[in-house]
Each structure stands twice: as C-alpha cells, then as structure tokens.
Amino acid sequence: MTLLDFYRQYPDEASCEAALRSFREHHGLFCSQCGGLRLSWNPSHKSWTCMDCKHEMQLRSGTVMQGSHLPVRDWFAAMFMLTATRRAISAKEIQRQLGRKRYQPVWEIVHKLRDVMGRRDSLYALHGDMEVDEGFFSTETPEDQKDCPLKRGRGSQRKTSVLVMAESSRSATPPARKYSTPKTVGHIKMLVIGDFKASTITGKIKTGTDGNADVTTDGFSSYAALEKDGVTTSHHAVVADDKKSVGKVLTWVHIAISNAKRSILDTYHDIKAEFLQLYLNEFCYKFNRRYLGFRLFDRPELCACTYRANFKHRIY
Numbered sequence: 054m055t056l057l058d059f060y061r062q063y064p065d066e067a068s069c070e071a072a073l074r075s076f077r078e079h080h081g082l083f084c085s086q087c088g089g090l091r092l093s094w095n096p097s098h099k100s101w102t103c104m105d106c107k108h109e110m111q112l113r114s115g116t117v118m119q120g121s122h123l124p125v126r127d128w129f130a131a132m133f134m135l136t137a138t139r140r141a142i143s144a145k146e147i148q149r150q151l152g153r154k155r156y157q158p159v160w161e162i163v164h165k166l167r168d169v170m171g172r173r174d175s176l177y178a179l180h181g182d183m184e185v186d187e188g189f190f191s192t193e194t195p196e197d198q199k200d201c202p203l204k205r206g207r208g209s210q211r212k213t214s215v216l217v218m219a220e221s222s223r224s225a226t227p228p229a230r231k232y233s234t235p236k237t238v239g240h241i242k243m244l245v246i247g248d249f250k251a252s253t254i255t256g257k258i259k260t261g262t263d264g265n266a267d268v269t270t271d272g273f274s275s276y277a278a279l280e281k282d283g284v285t286t287s288h289h290a291v292v293a294d295d296k297k298s299v300g301k302v303l304t305w306v307h308i309a310i311s312n313a314k315r316s317i318l319d320t321y322h323d324i325k326a327e328f329l330q331l332y333l334n335e336f337c338y339k340f341n342r343r344y345l346g347f348r349l350f351d352r353p354e355l356c357a358c359t360y361r362a363n364f365k366h367r368i369y
C-alpha cells in the first residue's frame with residue numbers, strides 16, 4: 054500500500070471520521086464519566102451522548118488526537134507514513150507529504166504518535182530467554198553543559214544511555230542468513246536511563262518483563278542482584294574481557310542497538326537527548342511488528358483510539 058492507495062481509501066475528512074467512529078465503537082467504547090456502554094451518536098455534534106448519565110463525548114476525546122485542530126486525515130496519513138517503512142521517518146518528510154505549511158503542528162503529531170507507540174509497547178511484558186545490555190546513543194550536548202569540558206565514556210554529555218532488552222532464544226527454525234547467530238529474536242525494548250544504578254536498571258527490567266525471564270547480561274555490577282531480588286528466574290552474567298566473545302552471547306541486543314543507531318542517524322544529524330526515547334519508541338514499535346508488513350497501519354489507529362499522549366512540548 055502506498056500513500057496514494059491510502060488517500061484513495063480515505064478520500065476526505067468525512068471518510069476518516071467515519072472510520073474513527075466505527076473503530077472506536079467496535080473497540081470497547083464506554084462513557085468516560087460513568088463507564089456506561091449505551092452511547093448514542095449525534096451526527097451534528099460529532100459526539101456520543103451517554104444514555105445513562107447524559108455525558109457528551111467528542112469523537113476525538115480520550116485519543117491521541119484530543120485537542121488537535123488538524124484534520125483526522127492528517128493524523129491517519131502521518132500514522133500511515135510513520136509505519137509504512139522500517140526506516141526512521143522525520144516530521145519534515147511527513148510535513149512535505151501532507152503539504153502543510155507549518156512544521157510545528159506536524160512535528161507535534163509525529164511525536165505524539167511516537168509517544169503512544171511507546172505506551173502500546175510498554176503493555177507487552179518480555180519473557181523467556183532474554184539479553185540485556187546498555188547502549189550509548191549520540192545526542193546533542195545539553196545547553197547548560199556546552200561550556201563544560203567534555204567527559205568521555207559513560208556519563209559523557211554527548212551520549213545518552215539506553216537500557217536494551219531483547220527476547221532471544223535458540224529455536225528450531227534458524228534465523229535469517231544475514232545474521233550469523235543461531236538465536237532468534239522476539240520483542241525488544243529500549244529505555245532511556247538517567248544513571249546506571251542497580252535500582253534503576255533492576256526497576257526497568259522488573260516493569261518490562263513478566264518476572265519469569267532468564268536473563269543474560271555482561272558482568273556489569275548493576276545486574277548482579279537480578280536473580281537474588283526475584284526480578285528474573287535466572288541470571289547469567291558473561292564475564293569476558295574481549296568484546297567479541299560478549300558479542301557472541303549478547304547478539305540481538307547488539308544488532309538492535311546498531312540498527313537503531315543507523316536508522317536514527319540516517320535520518321537526523323543531531324537529536325536532543327529529551328527526544329531520544331520517542332525515536333526509540335518508533336524503532337522498537339516497527340521492529341516488534343516486523344512480520345506484519347503493511348498491516349501495521351491498523352496498529353497506530355488502535356493507539357490513537359485508546360490512549361492520550363503524555364507528550365507536551367512546544368518549540369516556540
């Protein structure tokens with residue numbers, strides 16, 4: 054499906070609103086005041102009225118689109134573009150495709166969609182055999198630290214740390230030939246972390262997994278108590294001096310990290326640390342749905358209908 058096909062399927066605003074309405078009505082719509090399920094549609098207001106408490110609910114309320122003045126069609130098209138290809142898509146590119154003059158509103162749409170992608174993925178608990186490691190992504194030096202001497206390695210102002218987790222198991226079906234590893238990858242998560250304390254790392258692993266994972270990490274001390282603290286069923290630390298032998302065990306986290314870096318760097322020259330999580334959300338969302346192809350499109354639609362974005366930011 055191309056953008057042109059997409060526009061044929063949704064030729065105008067009315068068709069998008071109708072799709073949104075039917076989607077919401079078929080996916081457990083209920084009154085936000087009393088939880089009632091009996092809602093009646095008012096075409097003139099583009100809203101539902103609750104038959105029990107008379108509360109009126111707008112078509113977009115409770116979705117990522119709440120409060121936005123841009124057409125539903127722009128949101129749908131942005132969702133489509135964002136998920137139609139594996140590479141990172143910039144707001145600039147989407148703005149050009151939408152033919153919008155102003156960048157800011159499109160930039161907000163795109164970041165809000167990335168935000169709900171992250172929230173959608175956060176509902177999934179990783180399980181089984183897993184690899185966990187940290188990755189360091191290049192980001193802009195924060196304004197308040199531009200005059201400070203540059204630190205190196207961990208804690209450098211030019212790097213943002215990310216905890217990366219990947220379901221990775223030895224399976225009967227061998228993975229694609231281009232990856233010379235006997236392990237296959239399932240879902241992944243990438244979470245920006247502010248520090249490397251054991252409590253920070255353990256907390257992220259605890260919320261990201263089902264509590265029964267068998268985790269492999271390197272010998273970093275912050276992972277030491279994972280099993281003792283009951284966060285994982287088992288923990289295997291690979292203590293090796295050379296990067297290569299660690300890489301053989303933590304194969305998929307490393308592949309995921311380098312693919313994410315390449316994907317983000319190919320699209321952006323410099324990114325602000327505060328937005329890195331959003332770009333990672335987009336990467337992981339697509340990675341986790343890599344077998345679905347263009348059916349990806351109904352996924353963000355689902356996001357748009359169930360969540361409201363946390364993202365609030367203005368660049369002017």
Ligand SMILES: [Zn+2]
Pocket residue numbers: 084085086087088089103104105106107108
């Ligand atoms: Zn009600």
